[in-house]
Amino acid sequence: MKEKRLPDIVYSLVFMMIGIFSFVIAQGFPEDFIMKLGPDFYPELLSVALIILSLTLFIRTILGKNTSKFIAINIRDKRFQKVIISLGLAILYAMFLKRVGFIPITILFLFAFLLLLNIRKPLTLIAVPIVASFALWFVFQKILTVSLPIGLLSLLGY
Amino acid sequence: MDFALFINSFSNIFQFNVMLAIFIGVAGGIAIGALPGLTGTMGVALLVPFTFGRPSAEGLGMLIGIFSGSMYGGSISAILINTPGTPSAAATSLDGYPLSKKGQAGRALSMSLFASFFGGIIGVIIMTFMSPIIAKAALEFGYVEYFALALFGLSIIISITNESMIKGLISGIFGLLIATIGMDPTSGYPRYTFGRMELLSGPSFIPVLIGLFAVAEVFNSIENLSTQQKLDTKIDRYLPSLTDIKRSTKNIIKSSIIGTAIGSIPGAGGDIAAFVAYGEAKRSSKHPELFGTGEIEAIAAPEAANNACMGGAMIPLLSLGVPGDAITAVLLGAFIMQGLQPGPLLYQEHIDVVYNVFSSMFIANIVMLILGIIGIRFFVKVITIKKEILFPIIFCLCIVGSFSMRQNIFDIWLSLIFGVIGYLMIRAKFPLSPILLALILGPMAESNLRRSLTVSQGDPSILLSRPIAIGLYIIALLSIISSVIKQKKIRKRLESQSQEKL
Known part of the structure; x- marks a missing residue:
């Protein structure tokens, strides 16, 4: 190095x-x-x-007395680009959480994130976001009584 | 030490909800500890939101469970794939992995569990007896001593956690500055809030914690995603053999005491305790040359020490309100969220809570032993979970966790901002633990410094007026000086090594 x-x-x-x-x-x-x-x-x-x-x-x-070594950030590095994209996804998630609602936005977020990390199996891409979103919703909303944003679902009368 | 109260506290813990919380905590802790890349601190940070609004016995029981579980969990991956799941398990991999390669993974894992259990119990016992004594002595502390104590806690973590002293100091001071955001505790004037209402009470602890220790770690791991480890080890036994126990008993007891003592020093955590115990076991062994090739005592010693360390670390946390490392800093934050301020007054006003902590730790270690025996086959599987699937879910958990305490989008932004700060700092090798400790100790340092100086009408010599305070400054200074010397030695050794290679 x-x-x-x-x-x-x-x-x-x-x-x-x-x-x-x-x-x-x-x-x-x-x-x-x-x-x-x-x-x-x-x-x-x-x-x-x-x-x-x-x-x-x-x-x-x-003066060259600092001996610490590390890898400099390289914008063209694919792995670093993934970090930036995941940050971007998180920013979108935070921006639209209230408007879209917890469950739909979490499904979308997880789907996009899995794609980003090279998951290509269709079953994983569909099942993991849906199961994880509902599990998180159940634990936080039902067990911990945190009121998660409803968003679009409110249009359906929930 | 009030035995009636202590026994009574067990009846508070032996309730379905509390036992369930401890059970979930220990299981979660072992799984998180076993996963390389997920540390105990990250686990506690992610799971703290689950304790919101629960009674203190449940919430604290769960956190203590995670804490105990992750110490043992780290050894699973250290033994099976030579990658310590937590820094505390680094010493365990030295002999654990060779044993596993010899096909004796079950022997190594069961000894690790057994030693962890005994170490944990001995640590709890020492803590139960020692911490009330220290709390009693600390009742005499005034502003000056508390300021010195805060400085002491910070200086030690800075001197231990990093390879560059100056970067540790910068992290610490940066953390102290962040801690000044919000209303000034003395005058009520809002500082660095830039007109944001959400910042008046300071940057909230949980989002900052999740940002620094979970979001930043996820970013870092995304960048360093490696191919999955293959596992083909068979676990052939769940309990250590009597011969192994006989061989290791002396080491387990000795290492547990070493671990508790090291844990009780603010700043020194499980990794240091484990290596010191490993070194001592090797030194006193009849055949030290076999260490590193798969000695069973070499697993018993560090594992007993790192679990015992937990009991030790709880001593200054409970009796003085000074956390010893990042993970106890998180626990301290959790106490404060429950409306409990650890310190000598906790022993006066909430002695029931103190005893609940003692007995929860006791029970957590027993639960760990049971889960370790019956669940090892499952926990081994955890190592093979695909990181690509795990990290997106963890990221979601970070965001929901930050949101859930105040049900506030601003807190999500806060955790993302600190995630980016943490990620950038990890990359440049600035340690993060000093920031966390500074966030906890900063307000304590400032208010006691200003009160002292107000009493003395601005004369700084008051800070040197109390003998205990002077003692604490001296230890702090010594620890910084000794670590500078240690770093120089390490640097020289590295230089000579690189010259040898040339």
Whole structure:
């Protein structure tokens, strides 16, 4: 495996930006004259610590003292694309859960996900989504009394 | 230790619903533990939503069952396919897999079960006696000590869980910053909420937990889907032979005590306990050269230690409110959701709950033994389940689980966001456990720090005014320094190895 330095540089810069961002926002928190230490004190302390630590990681990486090795993200890698598509499926699922309703959207989601992971047997593709959706619905709705979104089924008068 | 209460607590546990919950928990835990890629933490994270709205004895019983089951379950895949199902079972595969190759998988599995059971029981017994003593001592703790305790818990997990100290520290601080989202506990001012009502009470624990430990793992596994392992091992026995038991008794007892002691140190979990016990068994063995070739004692030692570790880890969790590792951090979160704040006051106000935990752990270990004997043929099959079918269902479970606590779509987004953060951090080898611990310990650290500094009118020397606090800082500092030294050694060894290869 080839050693890649770039990811650690990117990560340290991202954490540094998070530190600076949270520090700047904490500046806007009101001061507390009676207690001396207002709501800004602790986040500021942490932000400064985060900035110092990520700066250290950044410098160590630049100087070549960082020995951690890992595979950089490669957009053209098929396996990485699968991760992105599965995230996309999950986003669609969350977006349409309320409107479409739990059971139909879960069946669709599972079907698409199984296809994505190279399942091609028709029986598996149909049976697994249906059985799993109804099982989840039964456990959460009936046993744990969570009210799952009904969605389209409400049109049928349920 | 009140024996009448302790005995009485068993009558709370011997109820159909509670026993069923423990039973499901242990079975689920063994299955999850046996599946490589699904860790106990992931299992607890996925199953916590099932305990919502249930009485505390049921909910906690189930979680304790998962915890116990997953420790043993990990050894099944370690022995049969040389892939530890959980990190705690890594030491078991060293001798378990060679035994399995010799056609003695049944012998290895039954010893693993037997040792796990005994280790678990010894851990529970030590915990039952020790934790009330520590809780009593902790009643004297003030703001300064609690701040030191929070810092101590964080520093130890940071120093242990990762290969790069600086990445562990960044994870920890990042987690502490996330913990500040929501209303400031002292002044009530909303911090980093960006006008979202849902964030006022902070990022809710369960979606964040599911995101970091389940969604992120699913993403990671999708990327690393490997071809399925083939299994052709026959299980020929379900109970260890008397000769094997006789040979291993000394090691089991010793390893159980080692495991409990290591478990009680915040930050040190089952994997470390298992390796220390393995090392000690090898050191004291009459023929250490046989270790690694399929010694039965080499399975007994780590398996007794990692289950005993659970009892140990419950000591600081219950008596101080400080979780020792990721999985106990999840348990702590589950306690809080039940409206119970672990710590010395729990022993004053809810001693019944404390005893219920003791007896649930006791029962969970017995259930594990029974299920292990009669269910091993089924649990072995679990390893052959197709990951391609399992992961989509787990992903669904993540989403429904995040949704179910507040019945809120926002929580699904939260778990997906933390899933992505977790995935990116796993890829770059930033450890995730410090984030989880920081989420739990962050509010404790902040409120006690600010109260201390308010009492002293801003003078930071108050933080050094109490001897117990100073002691905790010193141990924290030592653990960080020693792990830096350890890392340097490992790095040197790696360098010399790569030079040898050249």
